[in-house]
Amino acid sequence: MVYIQDMDGKPMMPTTRHGKVRRLLKDSKAVVVNTCPFTIKLMYKTSGYKQEIVLGVDAGTKHVGLSATTKSKELYSSEVILRSDIVELLSTRRESRRTRRNRLRYRKPRFNNRIKSKRTGWVAPSVRHRIDAHIRVIDNICSILPVSRVIVEVAQFDTQKIKNPDISGDEYQEGDQLGFWNVREYILARDGHKCQHCKGKSKDPILNVHHIESRKTGGDSPSNLITLCETCHKEYHKGNIDLKVKRGKSLRDAAVMGIMKWKLYDELKSRCDNVSMTFGYITKYNRIKYGIEKSHTSDAFVISRNFNAKRIERQYLKRLIRRHNRQIHKMKILKGGKKKNNQAPFEIFRFRLFDKVLYNNEILFVYGRRKSGNFNIRDFNGENPKDVSHKKLKLIRGKRHLIILK
Secondary structure, three states, X not given: OEEEEOOOOOEOOOEOOHHHHHHHHHOOOEEEEEEOOEEEEEOOOOOOOOOOOEEEEEOOOOEEEEEEEOOOEEEEEEEEEOOOOHHHHHHHHHHHHHHHHHHOOOOOOHHHOOOOOOOXXXXXXXXXXXXXXXXXXXXXXXXXXXXXXXXXXXXXXXXXXXXXXXXXXXXXXXXXXXXXXXXXXXXXXXXXXXXXXXXXXXXXXXXEEEEOOOHHHXXXXXXXXXXXXXXXHHHHHHOOOOOOOOOOOOOHHHHHHHHHHHHHHHHHHHHOOOEEEEXXXXXXXXXXXXXXXXXXXXXXXXXXXXXXXXXXXXXXXXXXXXXXXXXXXOOOOOOOOOOOEOOOOOOEOOEOOOOEEEEOOEEEEEEEOOOOOEEEEEOOXXXXXEEEXXXXXXXXXXXXXXXXXX
């Protein structure tokens, strides 16, 4: 499938007539705009015929399924893997700022720099990334296809019902921590004021609240906290004991989907003329009814509601990545109190981080660059690393996301 734009850069109906596309490029009547997906731009005026194209979007917190269909066939299908390192990077940045704030006394206290109350509609950066990523991938498809309608599958989870299936009535307003002053008091009462490792055998009267996962990744949720006596707590951090306990079920994804639901829908309505909403149970019913396998792209195909359309043979797989490191110095300070620079030049020998390159007729991606010219390249999943000279690499594509054909 070759995607086409007119002279003004507006999308037209795609074509499978590769011979005609080849002649247009040879006669300079068209130029290549993008190689993956392959998109050309016509250099002469034309009145393009357009069909109704419906874009189905299977929204999610980790993966996004996309499928653009007409009544007869599927024109585009892709799965996008979203970033999952936002929370960790922000936590690292917070640690750096906290130490810098202690060194530089003129900086204002952090509680005076809050922005939640200053900006209406503020959402957490990790949620904002997911909303912006959905908008960006939809805009990318609308730039190569004349999409007539967008249908988004959204989900709203009852997190209270997930934790307690029998909850009802006033119990929704009376959470687990009702009557407790803080989370620590609730955790101690929940665990019966007893160490959950030694069960009181150490005879240590001092109790601590321990994070099962680190606070950076697991947060202060009660499902991530456990009561330990001070003796066991110290021995655990020394590596002398092993806690055979796992954190409770995390409802982070369910909460994020609940926040994303209306914000994503409202932003799409401000950009697109015809946007509608559907729900997961409808998608599941139609998928089972028409005997379609379960996947993110299949769900998006079902969401587009052109069930009799012929499926496309090859699908795109994208993974969003961080383009540049904003952290100025490394966290670990060298001997002598010297800080090592953590930022590399944006371009080295005309290559950027995560550029798509060709090496020995194999498509790989740049994961590491050295000023000596010896680069580290890997496959789409970041595996099978190779150290090769930049002279043996051919640049195919440089973008803010990784993309391959399945």
